[in-house]
Amino acid sequence: MRRATEAGRPAIEAFLRHHVVHAMFPLSNLATYGMADEQDYSMRFWLAETGGRITGILSTTRAGTVMPCLPDADVAAAAPVLSGQQVLGIIGPRLQVRGIEAAVGLTQAPRNLDHDEPHLRLDLTRLTIPDGPGQIVPIAEAPPATLYDWMEDYQRTVLGTPPGEARARARQSHQTFCTRKSHVVLMDGDMPLAMTGFNAQLPEVVQIGGVYTPPDKRGQGYARRALALHLAQARNAGVGQATLFASSDMAVRSYRSIGFDQIGDWTLLLFDGPQECRA
Secondary structure: EEEEHHHHHHHHHHHHHOOHHOOOOHHHHHHHOOOOOOOOOOEEEEEEEOEEEEEEEEEEEEOOEEEEEEOOOOOOHHHHHHHHEEEEEEEEHHHHHHHHHHOOOOOOOOEEEEEEEEEEEEEEOOOOOOOOOOOEEEHOOOOOHHHHHHHOOOOOOOOOOOOHHHHHHHHHHHHHHHHHOEEEEEEEEEEEEEEEEEEEEEEEEEEEEEEEEOHHHHHOOOOHHHHHHHHHHHHHHHOOOOEOOOOOHHHHHHHHHHOOOOEEEEOOOOOOOEOOOOO
């Protein structure tokens, strides 16, 4: 693999957009932070090529999150690229993530999160909006104290954040979501019922993240309604499809009920601190 430069950006974007539902994180980061290596989410790319044609792209953030898009390339070829680098996690299609994890000697590395999850996609022309109480409002208009509690629980139970760090990260995430206007809350009058949002966005595709219902309100369809209403807003703004990863069989059934279909499996692997890769 060879390291890409800014001159290769159009070809990188074209390849990743061809595989868009598997490349939302690198595409969204590239659009927002570029390749200048100045911020934690700035992107670095290595290209696998055959006969001058890109067959796969290995991307990392400056901070050390690895995001492969290697549908037709040798996953083991990522090992020499990553050898000696400190990485915080590997996120992407399950077989690619597991292949890289083994190739760089990190199968026994300590981790905070290690999930293989169903990967689903929805053509928004097929979206079904379930009946139920409440309408969505921007996250900035919902009660912040309640959301801090929700997001702290999400950090601990979904993302595996250590309890001592979860509250601070929850507040930071809340501020980010308000600034980006990426998340919404289903409200029934003054009562918040559920939260959902987009963790990566392009003009034509959104990727869902941060779906949460508090324990005392689960099983009543609130998150499903919140998500469907948010996707309807995106559809009205010209978005054509959505993608997400489901954390449980119950979540899969819920997402299928509004139109999603499974297209594969996705892995979220976040280490307990930076880990050095070995070829």
